[in-house]
Amino acid sequence: MPEDQIIQKLLEPDMAVLVIGGTIAVVAIVFSTLTGMIKSIARERTRREIAAYIAEGTMTPDQGERLIKAGQKVS
Numbered sequence: 001m002p003e004d005q006i007i008q009k010l011l012e013p014d015m016a017v018l019v020i021g022g023t024i025a026v027v028a029i030v031f032s033t034l035t036g037m038i039k040s041i042a043r044e045r046t047r048r049e050i051a052a053y054i055a056e057g058t059m060t061p062d063q064g065e066r067l068i069k070a071g072q073k074v075s
Contacts, residue, residue, distance in 0.1 A: 046068075050068060051064070
């Protein structure tokens, strides 16, 4: 199929709705995945920092444990 025919087919009203809907779905999935990755990286970085404070003696293990549990949801 030549490129002109492909573009004409994609611009048909029925097909345009599917293309727009598919694009929105893909963007939402990518955004959700990136958000989860950023949250996971930030959580791990915080745990490492708390562990470093405990190792240097600035914070007690009990204080570190309370800080880590403070951000968790109760289930």
